[in-house]
Amino acid sequence: MNIDKEHIRNFCIIAHIDHGKSTLADRMIEMTHTLPEREMQAQILDNMDIERERGITIKSQTVRLLYTAENGEEYIFNLIDTPGHVDFNYEVSRCLAACDGAVLVVDAAQGVEAQTLANVYMAIDHDLEVLPVINKIDLPSADPERVKTEIEDVIGIPAEDAPLISAKAGTNIGQVMEDIIKILPPPGGDDDKPLKALIFDAVYDPYKGVIVFFRIMDGTVKAGDRIRMMATGAEFDAVEVGYFGAGRFIPADKLSAGMVGYLTASIKDLKDTSVGDTVTKAQDPCDEALPGYKKVNPMVYCGMYPADGSHYEDLKDALEKLQLNDASLFYEPETSVALGFGFRCGFLGLLHLEIIQERLEREFDMDIITTAPSVIYKVHKSDGTLMELTNPSNMPDPTLIEYMEEPVVDAEIMVTTDYIGSIMDLCQERRGIYVGIEYLEETRALLKYVLPLNEIIYDFFDALKSRSRGYASFDYELKGYQRSELVKLDILVNREEVDALSFIVFAGSAYDRGRKMCEKLKEEIPRQLFEVPIQAAIGSKIIARETVKALRKDVLAKCYGGDISRKKKLLEKQKEGKKRMRQVGNVEIPQKAFMSVLKLEDRK
């Protein structure tokens, strides 16, 4: 098929979480009959269960739509779906780089939110044309006129003619399609130049190996071409090239400049195909790679251990398989006195951590214990060396430390004016440094803070929501490192240190955190045969203590009429419960206790 570039549109849909991005994509797929109706399942693009349940997009998806416009001509729409969470900002930026335009979906009731802004600015940074669309106009609280004004005032793009739609009800989708042709530009690029294509995603397929998703800026590519990844230097023979159906791959003879597609080349390792890298031909390479490539590094680390120690190998297999499809997941073996053999895992953020945890549980049926998440601290030692600390247990003795640094982020919080006070209090409690406030309109403001990353990785988002009754939204990006007074807080159960419960905390918060930790553990650790002291300590200094009283009794059920089945079930249940406990010295600590550190923060 010979396609003229004028009839191609490469675009993405950007939106704040829940503003209806995926639903709009579904309607577009439906309208272009890309999938037979019986195969439609709500939100085709979010094809992981977790994505569908949480209503967020984690892995980006791409789909090619054939649209016959009102002028009778057929257009190819390459819809590149972007991840919808700050943890995946880099992926978002690469997806945007693969597009020429963006459809901006804004909720007609909620208006512009923090992520709307962050995404729009990123799109504008990538020189994308932006088509605003106002969704959910059928909501009783919808106020499209106000939202239009907001888009113009706050973002600064014209919105007067923005389509007013209801993606859910399917209202006015046609106008969006026509506006995409009218307002978003066709791709540029030169077929005759050497191949230059941007990798914006990659997935692992057990039969074909890595499948690379790319956008061709210049040149052409076909099966049999010797290709080179410019950043990693790896070379492969392309086995298959093609474009995307909805949820399927459709092979093609050749792809040319301006097109979005995939290729396979028997690539065994996802690491050879980093998102953001440039694909070119080995024989006739382009002169320079596309700008903006960077290696994404994990920001948050935690220990992951099988609840049942005998499942270590299973966990290893599961992590290996997950990593095939998620190059940003990092893991290496570690051991804990309390938890045995497990892995130190690195994630892009807390959501990423939760997703991996859930996928391990659901897709691999693993029962895992996760230790408290930690950021990467820089430890400047007295001997002049620098250590990057991802596991609190490895913290050197304080006498060997000159000073420590912790990562901080630039945070933007959008909030209605009623809640500015309480959100500022929250940021204050989290050691935030006030940078400024911008009033976007009469009732809304954008608060800017510099916040330590370790103050936001636990529950900052929840706290934000509860203190603003859901009205605040939040976005951040890593700013760098700053010097800080940090201490390692150890937990002793029955006078033995439980390494998996140690964490690093700002010195000024240590007492408070230690006390809460002891209280929480007291609830979680069942009574034992003897009194069990639970202590929090910094070095050799005990700063908090609770006691679990000794166990007395148990139930003596009657086995009536020889029916032992109930009794046996009870014992089996108890045995299962015991399996999930970790023996630390003489004390059995249940799995839940290790997780409780995650939910420590009920500071109101």
Next chain:
Amino acid sequence: MMIYIHIPFCIKKCSYCDFCSGVYPEEIRELYVKRLISEIRQWAGEYKGRSITSVYFGGGTPTVLAPSVIGDILQAVRENYDLAEDCEISIESNPGTVDIVKLRSLKDAGFNRLSIGLQSIYDKTLKFLGRIHTFSEFEDAYKTARQAGFLNINVDLITAIPSDTREEELEGIKRITELTPPPEHISVYSLILEEGTELYNRFYGKDTGFSEDEERLLYWDTERLLKESDYEHYEISNYSLNGRQCIHNIGYWTMEEYLGFGLSAAGYVRIGSKKYRTYNTSDMDEYLHSESYKKMTEESESDEIEEFVFLGLRLTKGIDLLDFKERFHRDFEDFYKEPLERNIKNGLMTRKDNMIRLTEKGVDISNSVLADFILD
């Protein structure tokens, strides 16, 4: 081999009771007895020639039925199975359902052990528990049973009842040991709030007057009191005088085979080279009219091993490891070296030669200890 026969009929449901029992009209009772007798016959062929060491009529309240009907059921058992010379033939009764005529005819029919459900010596408590009788009615029934010739009598008691104090509970137990002659056997259970019962609905999650700690103190006070009156504490909840332990009860804990007949009755039987746990339906309609009233699940060797251990450890004398070896042709330690050593180290179990058992501390948290012997 033993036989258990379930009679699910009661005059009134007690407030603590979650057993399979209830009030049924006369027509159902008649159909039930017919069905029961046919079930008893149906299984006979398989076990012809096996010596039956115990027949136990439990309920409900078996003595709700007319003595002639009970006699017919027992007769059906005699005709179809080989009862041992010294077979223990027990029946449970409610003091409000027996008189001298009934007790005499039960004795004549061959019952040689009578279990009387007293539960408490206090009328206020009996009322609280929803019992249909008073303490003085019990005293009459007890005296009458002796007159009828019963030489082996059990009295059932419940303690740790919300309406009572600790002193009252102990006084009640003492009073039973002072009966003349004293009962050969006493069962003492702490009240458990079972889901679905009237008491559960009233007290679950609320203060029942006995904390866990108080219930445990009462348990050991009960033992002390009964031991002073020469009772032997032979199983977690059971006491006997002069060696008159309940053969049927011990059979359960030592993994004897037993046939279970009647609504909801459970069994443990060998068929060919395999062992099965059997479970009769608890649905009266299904029991009366369906051919698939009995479910059977095969017992694996590991099932058998763990049951042998957790049931055996309910006995005060514990488990004989030589018995274990004889039964399973493997050493106990092959399966349980670690939990045995750990529980001994923690003072929850003790070992003397080839006998292992729970210590007092172990009895207090028995579930936690027994759970260690469930195999992976």
